[in-house]
Amino acid sequence: MAELERKIIPIGPFHPLQEEAEYFKLKVEGEKVVGLDIQLGYMHRGHEKICEGKTYDQIPFVVERICGICSTSHPFACVQAIEDAAAIEIPPRAAYIRTIVGELERIHSHLLWAGLAGHFLGYNTVWMWAWKYRESVLEISELITGNRNHYAMFKPGGVRRDIEGGMIPPLLATLDELDKKLTMLTKAVLDDPVLHKRLEGVGVLTREKAIEYSVEGPTGRASGLKIDVRKDDPHAAYDWVEWEEIVCQEGDVFAKTKVRLLECLESTKIIRQCLGKLKDLPEGEIDAHMERGPDGEGIGRYEAPRGEVFHYVKGDGSMYPVRYKIRAPSSMNIKSNEVAVLGSSVADAAITLAAVDPCYCCTERIAAFNTKGKFLYNWNDLVKLSQEKTARMGGGS
Amino acid sequence: MADEVIKTQNLEKNGAYIGGKGFCLQRDSEIEFKNIEGQCREFYPEGELNLVRKRRWYWEIAAEVLVKVADFCFNTLGCRFSTATGEDTPRGFTILYHFSIDRLGLLISVRVILPHDDPQVDSLTVLGQGFEWIEREIHEMLGIGFRGLGDTRHLLLPDDSPEDYHPYRRSFG
């Protein structure tokens, strides 16, 4: 495993011209971070404008490609916005299938984060385990939807494909395996005394700041805010199954880890209940057959693995929207890093910035400068500092 | 499964709180909804409050009272600010501020309409940092001026974009 660590440095380009603007410019004085400047725009592709030129059944494909990791969250919110504007109800079987696909995606996204966080901390075994278990989730997704990611399952009015009876036994078998592995991984992570020391009290986002920055998702729930769109704005099958919302009070990186890992276990619970209910509903009734475009405004929300995804659509009765608005959760969460990372040491900066679960490519453009503007560390260096700190504390590998 | 983990790890001691079992009664409470509707109408009776659906309200107000109304939503009602939508419509430049009352799942979308020839409105960054980025985005995409917005750098567009490059305007392209 030490060999693996030395050879593979998968995160971040080495940028020779350090004067260039980065996404996240950390300002460092001595060993402490004293400021953070965030620049965006490198990922801006103009989705909203593109959606205005597409018909309502094409839009879920467009919004799917906003993010590859939470790729089903955007179509979920999208079809809800269109259905809200058109005031149509979807058949219950479609609601259960949507919930199952959404929760599968949540498990894979949280495991992805857990793996990357493990890597940043120097626990490469966690990285390999988490991504290995993630593969079984991707396999089930391929069985149900036809693709490992970018499922293309959603359409306004219902879903595109049914979960047939023959798919359910392998699904349940994988869920049983997954439950065991997730419990083991969760206990191993939460049990490790070095991780406690390493992550507790690091990158604290207080409740007051969380409200001021309007954060949401696991970032907000780790700071004591009891917000979860699945409970607050009931949609699909979330109101018809029993599950718990996980909220912690401390606001540090350890709390964010707790929230994400425990949520995975709740997700398997939800999927199992939905599969049980599917048996009682006749196969094939998965589409409400929306026939004309909505006339009016509609808002759809969904709890993506990172937070609330918000879609707003305004239609005029034709098959093309007049205005389409998309807001991904990271736009609200990433800004809170400005306060969360202040005062932490440079070695903790990597894990603090990664704790809000930004999109992976954002991590490539993080760099640290001193107060006079001199370049100090690129992302690779920050990860190495973090891994070295864990090793000094006696953990890692 | 999660409860097992929480028990064996003694996470209740560490502060993991599990809440929201099953249905949330408050969320469906008619009284709460009526109460909030009453508060809104009483606070600003000149506004046009449209209860389009149970959890989707649209409130059209004059641009001059935006900060007052937003402060009412954000602080008095305890809403969370979700996002803002800017649009170029025949009536003018419209900005919809979406405020969410999470415990009820209610979204109040506050609408202001600004004239095409001089679109200016007060910035809401006085209320909190969560408003800054979306105002910068609307500023560069539609060319709307936000009075009091300190940072007007480009958020999403390239830094060398020309002054009058506003992709969301109907006149663009």
Added chain:
Amino acid sequence: MLKKLKKAALARSLWIYHVAASPCNNCDIEILDLLTPRFDVERFGLLLAPSPRHADLLLVTGMVNKKVLDRVLRVYAQIPKPCVVAAVGSCAISGDLFVDSYNFAGPLDKHIPVDVYIGGCPPKPEAMILGVVRAIEKLKKLKDL
């Protein structure tokens, strides 16, 4: 003698440098997936380079937007030639559904010469491995010149 050594050295390990133009991250995660135990491309001698100056193969993911174009060109300028460039995913190859976007700067091969096209949205890891094999074959031919 040196030529044979160089050829043999190349056959043993290939340094890959990955630059993300403006992707949705799906292709990037699938590239990282290649390193995990299921696919494990390390056993073929494929390693991710920390710097473009050490790279033989450049993988570009995502649609090239106007803000990031400069960076892609700069990275390409630093890679020692001859090198092989692979456009991974439909966005890099043609822009996919972003062709109509106001921020689209053109498909990747409009700006830098592309040798291998790995199609898909996202390409399956097996497709990526096949693409890398083609890249190795091409690189062998190039270095022979």
